Structures are given as C-alpha cells and as structure tokens.
Amino acid sequence: MTSMKRRIFLKGTLATGALGVAASSGLLAPRSVLAAWSKDAFEAKDINSALSSLLGSSNLTASTRIKIKAPDIAENGAVVPVSVSTDLEGVESINIVVEKNQNPLAANFVLGAGAIADVSTRIKMGKTSSVLAVVKAGGKLYSTGKEVKVTIGGCGG
Amino acid sequence: MSSIKLRASAKDGVTTIKALISHPMETGTRKDAKTGEKIPAHFIQEVVCTHNGNTVITGNWGAAISKNPYLSFSFKGGASGDKIGLSWVDNKGEKDADETAIS
Numbered sequence: 034m035t036s037m038k039r040r041i042f043l044k045g046t047l048a049t050g051a052l053g054v055a056a057s058s059g060l061l062a063p064r065s066v067l068a069a070w071s072k073d074a075f076e077a078k079d080i081n082s083a084l085s086s087l088l089g090s091s092n093l094t095a096s097t098r099i100k101i102k103a104p105d106i107a108e109n110g111a112v113v114p115v116s117v118s119t120d121l122e123g124v125e126s127i128n129i130v131v132e133k134n135q136n137p138l139a140a141n142f143v144l145g146a147g148a149i150a151d152v153s154t155r156i157k158m159g160k161t162s163s164v165l166a167v168v169k170a171g172g173k174l175y176s177t178g179k180e181v182k183v184t185i186g187g188c189g190g
Numbered sequence: 191m192s193s194i195k196l197r198a199s200a201k202d203g204v205t206t207i208k209a210l211i212s213h214p215m216e217t218g219t220r221k222d223a224k225t226g227e228k229i230p231a232h233f234i235q236e237v238v239c240t241h242n243g244n245t246v247i248t249g250n251w252g253a254a255i256s257k258n259p260y261l262s263f264s265f266k267g268g269a270s271g272d273k274i275g276l277s278w279v280d281n282k283g284e285k286d287a288d289e290t291a292i293s
Binding site: 111 | 204217235236241244245247249250251252253254255256257260261263264265266267
C-alpha cells in the first residue's frame with residue numbers, strides 16, 4: 034500500500050517537473066511576434082476582407098509559378114495535407130485560404146532570411162472548396178487555386 | 191513531456207525541418223455530443239522557428255489548421271549541430287518550446 038502511494042507521489046512530482054521545464058523554456062519565445070496575429074484577418078468571413086486586413090490588399094494576380102499540392106478528394110476534411118511552393122522572387126509570405134470555410138484564412142507563413150518558399154501543413158475543410166495559395170512577393174499578391182472535394186467535413190458540422 | 195516533435199536535417203546546403211505538435215486545435219464551433227454545449231476555441235495562433243536564434247519562419251494560424259498540427263519547410267544554410275528552436279503560443283496564452291540540433 035505504502036509503495037503504491039509512493040509511486041503515485043513520484044509520478045506527480047515527475048509531471049510537475051516536466052511542466053516547469055516546459056513553462057520556463059516557453060519564456061524564451063520571442064515576445065515581439067505576439068502582436069502579429071491578426072484577429073480581424075482570421076475571423077473574417079470572406080477572402081477579400083481577410084486578405085486586406087492581413088496583407089493590405091486583396092488584389093490577386095493568378096500565377097503559374099506557384100505550385101499547390103493537395104489531394105483531389107479528401108476523405109476526411111479534418112486532415113487535408115497541403116503544400117505550397119513557388120519560384121517567385123522576393124517572397125515575403127505564403128498564405129493558405131480555404132474559400133468555403135467559415136473563416137477562409139487558414140494560415141500565414143512569414144518567411145525569414147534564407148527560408149525557402151516551400152511549406153507543408155495539414156488543414157481542416159468544412160466542405161468541398163477551392164483552396165487558394167496566396168503568395169506575397171515584392172509587395173504584390175499572387176495566387177493559384179486547387180479544388181479539393183471533401184467527403185466528410187472537418188469543422189464539426 | 192514536450193508537445194513538440196522536432197526533426198531537422200541538412201543536405202546539400204539546405205536544412206529541412208519537420209515538426210509535429212500535440213494540440214487539440216478546437217475551432218470553437220464544435221458541440222459536445224453529450225451536453226450540446228459549444229466546445230470553446232482552443233488553437234495555436236503562432237509558431238516561430240529559429241536557426242541559431244534567428245527567426246527562419248513565423249506561422250500565424252487560424253483554427254482551420256488540423257488537430258495535432260504538422261509543419262514542414264526548409265531554409266538555405268545550416269550545418270550539422272546547429273540549433274533549431276520551435277515555439278508556439280495558443281489563443282489561451284498556453285505555450286511550449288523545444289530545441290534540437292541539425293542531424
């Protein structure tokens with residue numbers, strides 16, 4: 034009995050120990066970036082206002098130099114792998130927009146020095162929609178889209 | 191236990207980073223099946239990845255990023271042993287960070 038209690042006690046201390054370490058290492062995260070998250074852009078209900086508040090413009094130029102990789106049919110809308118790459122020069126950010134999601138803007142990646150314009154992630158899609166890759170390069174917005182069919186929605190609908 | 195799984199490898203002058211984060215990524219629109227009440231939004235808003243302390247990429251995310259987010263990208267430069275750091279902050283102010291060396 035006593036050994037059981039001791040075991041539980043040890044488990045408890047180990048857990049708090051790990052949490053403490055995680056919390057303190059989290060403090061090392063740069064503070065300045067906190068202000069960058071745009072509530073207006075991510076809560077916008079349409080693409081134009083999302084892009085305007087995030088990138089200052091919603092004027093898109095179609096470009097064949099952006100490649101978007103996503104499945105033609107996504108069986109599970111909760112997990113749709115998307116990759117965006119481009120050979121455009123002076124890329125500042127890569128943005129992923131899902132046209133028919135409640136809040137179209139899914140992700141914005143700001144590239145730092147040396148970063149290659151090629152990112153992959155996984156997104157949720159409520160229903161069949163066009164997925165837009167919007168690239169900001171040299172102050173202008175370029176985009177390419179791809180239609181993804183969703184058989185089961187991923188936004189809790 | 192860190193919530194972050196981080197891998198970085200360098201090849202031909204390009205470093206590729208792959209990260210997997212354990213996070214529920216709740217959109218705030220889902221309902222609890224039992225109570226019928228909305229599950230509050232809980233998702234990562236910012237992910238920052240650094241190479242030897244310099245920011246390489248900053249990701250601003252909405253709730254439309256999948257549960258247990260995956261992120262992969264690469265950058266020019268980086269050598270074996272260099273430090274790669276990744277940190278995230280969510281809408282509740284929770285955060286975590288991890289560090290690895292380029293293999």
